[in-house]
Amino acid sequence: MFKNAKVFRLRNPFTLNQLQLHERLEAYAFRPCGPLETMTLGWVAPLGDNAHVLAHLNNDCLMITARRQERLLPAGVISEALTAKVAEIEQNEMRDVGRRERTRLREMLLSQMLPQAFTQSRLIAAYIDCKHHWFVVDTSSDTVAEAVLSLLRQTLDSLPARPLQPTVSVSDRMTMWVASGRAIAGLELEDQCELRDAVDQQSVVRCRGQDLTAPEIKQHLNAGKRVVVLSLTWQDRLSFLLDEELGLKRLRLTSMLTDAPTDADTNDELLRFDAELTLMTGELRALLNALTTEFGCQDEV
Template identity: 30%
Template sequence: MILSPPSRYPTPRNFMFKSASFFRIASDFVLPPLEALEEALQASRFMPCGATQPESSGWVAPRGNKSSALVEAVGRQVIMQLCTERRPLPASAVKDAVDERIEKYKQETGRDRVGAKIKKEIKEEVILDLLPRAFTKRSSTTLWIDPVNKFLVVDTGSLTGADKVVSHLVDVLSEMPGAGPGISVKPVQTSLSAAVAMAHWLASREAPYRFTVDRDCELKMPDDQKSTVRYSRHTLEIDEVAEHIAAGKVPTQLAMTWNDRVSFVLTDSAQIRKIKLLDIVLDGVQENGKDDDGFDTDA
């Protein structure tokens, strides 16, 4: 399996993708007109959590506060960004408050035991009381839609996180007036699994064309014990690595570089993490004098 970055990668410089989860879009999907898509996203624009709201999600401008547009188009590609705000409550704080109220309830009612229904009601009351005092945390996830080649890329190394973003995208598209076939996506399937491909590259000491294997790797035994070997900042062109693979260990993470331009970590689920542009790319951007607010499509 070779995951070659496209020659024109539509990434805003001010929020370079750090991870990538890849999905294949069903062939019958047609991207709505950008004006209609913008209007639909505006209706689901991000709003901060209310005082007793544990979580809120909505669409924000990919360029940040310097732009009000929620849809950015680069050529025939589309960039969008979902923002999520949470009010996390420490489980220990909730438990302590619930225990305290249950004890108070026992004293006031003279009961020795409290039923499950009452405990549930007390816990709900505690959460409603604590939420307004909880600090909020925000995170944003960028997605890239390629309607021509039917690809969707989500800036996360977590399938759970990617599924959440995809769900919001499905919702907003399905609610558009006169919506055609809804967007249907599934994780990209390759003819050769990422784990098998990485094992071959390591054992043969030969990476695909324009790729190099770097100095970080994780090998794991696919059994109940899941014994693990990790190499960090260590050459992988040694017999020991091949011996681990021959013994049955499977590569689950492998650091690589594409074309001396982009470094990343490939996982056994075919996700890419820790994406980083190397100096040769950044120097070229500076020499071209590109504006920080612009989209760098040549990385």
């Protein structure tokens, strides 16, 4: 269900129940962009448009979903219209258009063009792990994750949380795994990595479908490159890419889990949703426990 995971550590136990959280989220429910707004962000029901509850409880996790809508008005379109308007004034009035007037013209054009601009929306899933005190956002973008966290803080008045803060270098540890051909217990190296030179940040090698124990990989390591992204599998159940900031990308449950029979009626969307959510949050919980232990970022709550 989640394709990515940006993880934050809650500094205090989360004490609201499902109904209490729903009531808080209602005050910041999603609304479409107004005529002169470039973007809005608000809460929607995790179970879809036909549902009304804004928080869904499963496996000691409270799932929430934000919807972001923005107006598609590229800067190039505004610049082109501004250039044409400036040329018209200079030709008709035989004078130069100064910087202050250009700024005013740009604002005028923006107010005229925004209401006609198309809108585009995206859903951003997240959940609060009430048992292990994590806030997990389904995105690979730090900016998007911080925006959702900021909205949740505004919704709750306060939510002390911070990104995972390893006390050992993630890049150095991943480099050691690749150099030795093995990771920690429960993790297996796969066939993809990104190597970056420790001195020249522009020197990057990306490998895919590659035996990471091959001599050419070791040559890059010997030349001073370090692993900054690495593909791994957790207990043959969950595959993912790990980056140097402990971000998880391309999360995918393996066939061991997806092919296993369940008691859930596949014709019942809610049961199927809950079954998938239980699998994903359970595997992520075990994986995050292992990673936070390995990289020394187990803050006490």
